[in-house]
Amino acid sequence: MRLVTTLISACLAIVMLLGAATASLAAGETGTHAWSVKPLVLASGPDRSFAVTGHIPADTPIRVLRCQRDWCLVAANNQRGWASSLYVDYGRHPEPVIVHGRGTVCFFEGTNFTGASTCFNSGTTIDDLALQNLDNRFASVQLTGAVSVATCRDRYFQSYCERIVQSKPALPTYLRGTVSSIKVY
Template identity: 30%
Template sequence: MSKSCIVFGAAIAAISLVPTIAVLAAPGYATSSVNVRTGPGTGYAKVGSLSAGEVVDVKQCQGSWCFVDRASGTDGWASKNYLAPYQGNGGGQSKPDIPFNFGMTVGSGGPSFSFGIGDAPPPAPVPVPAKVCFFKGNNFSGAQFCVNAGTDDPNLLGGWNDSISSIKLQGGAQVTVCLDNFYSGACTTIASDKPLLGGYNNAISSFQAF
């Protein structure tokens, strides 16, 4: 059987239990009757059930649960153990022993997903480049500039000296910022997004990103 894989990434502030982004989907069907729930687990409320052979669109999976989009009935989460790929050629169903392959990696730049059908493992998620972005306003607003990890500047120029008010990181990047030029004076290392900089607000004169 031919195999196909779709790889996609999403950058979102938080992962919601009910997906808000579902650009791509894979057709599947229920191998037997299975409950549909509001979240990925038996502790979530039942909102309906799939009948054996019912065809759905599988939007994404989390652990052993998949969010399914139903042609009729309430959308929700169903156990992946009761789902199989659907070929749809002449209305036939694919063999139920062919597994769905899903993967998800979450980093500081947001989640990235991978999806495939077949016996091979899912492809590796697309890596998020390590970057540091500086903003002149609080809460990541106003003018901004971004640098790759490994960049340093001992003497901020171009109107950015003593003008940085918030910092956003992605791809696991970190940055050490200092109050004076050439990495002198008080310094601190930032390892997560900082919408407010406290005593470093409008006071940074040099940095080292890594």
């Protein structure tokens, strides 16, 4: 009986250690890969009334931890703070941002611009497409005019995001059928 109790205790200790190690590894990799398109002024909260806590130069790879309205909690270069979402660009590489463009972005449920479609104008931000019954439905996107769109797999611009700057007859694999938040520039 004592041997069984000792073995159970040892197994529980190993499971706890593995759980702690996994959590610490995951903490280092959280957030969505993005870029600072202009120098970011970091604040301790999500608006201009909060204290400045740091700065991140333009064209710096950053991690977006979460977003709230027009502000995102970002991390880079051992710094963490809230920055204006206007200066955050999603995707694998820095791309020119069309902040004040005019145009329309239409998402289609089928590839090659087929099936039901939903269109959005420049300046539209939708943190949670599920609230409009549009979550995880899109397979292609068509851009008309001087626009680009940040598309993310999870609500509130979490998880994998990518900036789309031209029409795509098929969304990238990680976004096809999984888009949950968008921001049209």
